[in-house]
Amino acid sequence: MEHIYAQLAEILELEQLTADVVLAECEYWDSLTVLSIIAMLGASYGVHLTATEVRGMTSAGDLVAAVQHRREQ
Amino acid sequence: MSAVSETAFDNPLSLHARRILVTGAASGIGRATCTLLSQLRARVVAVDVDEAGLEGLQKDLAGEGHARSCFDLEDVERIPTWMTEVALAGGPIFGVVHAAGLPCVRPLRLLTPEVYRKVLLLNTEAALALARGFQKKAVGDPRGGSIVFISSVMALVGAPGAAAYSLSKAALHGLARSLAVELAPVKIRVNCIAPGFVRTPMFERMAAQWDNVELNRVEQAHPLGLGAPADVANGVVFLLADTGRWITGSVLTLDGGYSAQ
Numbered sequence: 001m002e003h004i005y006a007q008l009a010e011i012l013e014l015e016q017l018t019a020d021v022v023l024a025e026c027e028y029w030d031s032l033t034v035l036s037i038i039a040m041l042g043a044s045y046g047v048h049l050t051a052t053e054v055r056g057m058t059s060a061g062d063l064v065a066a067v068q069h070r071r072e073q
Numbered sequence: 074m075s076a077v078s079e080t081a082f083d084n085p086l087s088l089h090a091r092r093i094l095v096t097g098a099a100s101g102i103g104r105a106t107c108t109l110l111s112q113l114r115a116r117v118v119a120v121d122v123d124e125a126g127l128e129g130l131q132k133d134l135a136g137e138g139h140a141r142s143c144f145d146l147e148d149v150e151r152i153p154t155w156m157t158e159v160a161l162a163g164g165p166i167f168g169v170v171h172a173a174g175l176p177c178v179r180p181l182r183l184l185t186p187e188v189y190r191k192v193l194l195l196n197t198e199a200a201l202a203l204a205r206g207f208q209k210k211a212v213g214d215p216r217g218g219s220i221v222f223i224s225s226v227m228a229l230v231g232a233p234g235a236a237a238y239s240l241s242k243a244a245l246h247g248l249a250r251s252l253a254v255e256l257a258p259v260k261i262r263v264n265c266i267a268p269g270f271v272r273t274p275m276f277e278r279m280a281a282q283w284d285n286v287e288l289n290r291v292e293q294a295h296p297l298g299l300g301a302p303a304d305v306a307n308g309v310v311f312l313l314a315d316t317g318r319w320i321t322g323s324v325l326t327l328d329g330g331y332s333a334q
Contacts, residue, residue, distance in 0.1 A: 011183060028182075031287070032178070032179070032180040035178050035234065036179055036183055038282045039178070051282055051283055051287065052284040052285075055284070
């Protein structure tokens with residue numbers, strides 16, 4: 001999980017991503033980006049979220065916490 | 074059971090004793106094709122990387138003389154040699170159906186060479202390698218044969234995020250047309266089927282990521298509704314059998330009206 005912020009930053013085309021960044025305020029936050037995030041989370045972490053679930057996350061920290069939670073289940 | 078004659082004259086879809094190699098055989102369109110081929114008395118060579126899926130397919134197959142091969146088509150350089158081994162083990166091959174495929178939904182800005190080359194490798198390069206293997210004298214049926222590539226409506230129309238997938242499937246159309254001309258003298262026909270969205274396990278995995286709005290949009294884009302794997306299998310056997318004997322270099326669109334709008 002140590003690289004997850006870097007992986008999300010790459011998809012969102014940000015130099016750096018911190019937990020408090022609001023996802024909906026990112027320039028590239030759209031439906032294709034959401035699908036790309038879902039694909040990355042599935043391939044890298046074996047976590048399968050839906051587009052509705054990802055869109056429901058407010059911050060990058062919320063998203064990472066959801067991934068961690070799902071992996072612990 | 075009555076002794077019904079199934080000569081080619083009686084039933085132009087009969088593929089009696091003809092050996093057909095099908096990739097992506099463990100699920101979806103590949104699996105439905107294998108099942109229908111066996112009902113038409115073909116001898117199926119089922120190919121997939123999913124060994125358990127291949128084993129599960131066996132119970133669906135009618136008749137005898139079928140074979141299965143757990144082979145990774147991403148090893149494209151080995152495909153012709155492997156096909157020779159398959160032919161030596163069970164007899165010459167009359168038809169090849171390339172149903173294995175890799176989906177890809179990525180925005181252009183994230184389409185790195187690593188991503189799109191992986192899609193092209195399985196969807197397109199493997200198709201070319203299968204054709205190379207099939208035209209070898211040690212592999213193909215001396216009476217001729219038929220190749221069917223499963224492409225996609227995404228080769229005919231565009232969609233956001235579909236660039237790599239569209240590229241890989243549209244390339245199959247060009248490949249089929251040139252091979253159709255090149256291989257006609259040896260009586261090998263080459264065609265594509267371009268399906269719309271079909272309810273396969275691959276589609277269900279993709280749709281599970283969508284919200285209801287996106288799912289409804291995709292369903293409503295098909296005037297006849299989403300397809301079933303058997304709908305595509307019907308087209309495949311039509312092109313493989315004598316019903317397709319004057320068809321080569323063509324693309325058969327089976328999309329429930331998706332591309333008609």
